[in-house]
Amino acid sequence: MRPHRALSLLLLLLAAIGDARAQTATGNLAVTVEVVSACRVGASSLDFGSYGTGQTADLRAQGTIAYEGCGTAALRISLNGGTSGNVNARTLVNAGGSRLAYQLYRDSARSRVWGTGSNALSFTPSSGSGTVPVYGTIPGGQSAPVGRYSDTVVVTIDF
Numbered sequence: 001m002r003p004h005r006a007l008s009l010l011l012l013l014l015a016a017i018g019d020a021r022a023q024t025a026t027g028n029l030a031v032t033v034e035v036v037s038a039c040r041v042g043a044s045s046l047d048f049g050s051y052g053t054g055q056t057a058d059l060r061a062q063g064t065i066a067y068e069g070c071g072t073a074a075l076r077i078s079l080n081g082g083t084s085g086n087v088n089a090r091t092l093v094n095a096g097g098s099r100l101a102y103q104l105y106r107d108s109a110r111s112r113v114w115g116t117g118s119n120a121l122s123f124t125p126s127s128g129s130g131t132v133p134v135y136g137t138i139p140g141g142q143s144a145p146v147g148r149y150s151d152t153v154v155v156t157i158d159f
Contacts, residue, residue, distance in 0.1 A: 039075075041155045042066030042129070046136050051100070053146065059138040060110070064131040065155055071128045076158040078120040079104055079134075082151040087115030092138075092149035100144045104153065105135040116156075 046063025065077060081087045084099075091099040106114045106121045113119055114134060121132065 038068075039070035039128075039157055039159045040068050041157060042068045042131075044134075044155060046104070046134055048102070048136060048138055051138055051142075051144075054143045055140050057140045059140070061136045062108075063134045063136065065134050066129075066131045067125075067157055068129045070125065070157065070159050072125055073159060074122065074124045076120045076122045077132065078116040078156045078158070079114045080116060080154040080156070082153040084151075087113060087119060090151065090153075092151045094145065094147040094149045096145065096147065098145045098147070098149075100138060100142055100149050102136060102138045102151070105137070108133070108135055110135055110137055120158075 044063070044065040046061055048059055048061045051059050067075065067077070079087065082090050083093055084091045090102050090104065092102055093099055103110070104114045106112045106119075114121060123132070
């Protein structure tokens, strides 16, 4: 075989190999996410301290309800009736089932019961997280057995 002919054959072979490479195709990948509000109730509490059985004076206390990540749109915070199931007749209960009446209010004058519907607290926050005060009263004149009394009130935030 002549060198010139061998070189031509080699170049032809290399060209054929070059054309045999893999082909390429492109497409699109749609990537999506829906961001939802993470509004939640934070640490919240109200502790009355000590109530003397039969004391004549009302026992008052103030606590807080914390909210987090709620944005700055209008919020409505509702409180249910706790274990009594009645926002107008809330009761603290001890381990023996004895009850002690109390109430929660939206205002420091304790004239507006804090409940659900029209009795919820509606406001527009200046930031997405914060606290709102909750005012409580245990009316005086109640005789109750000695012991620890408690209630669990469900806090609901509509945003």
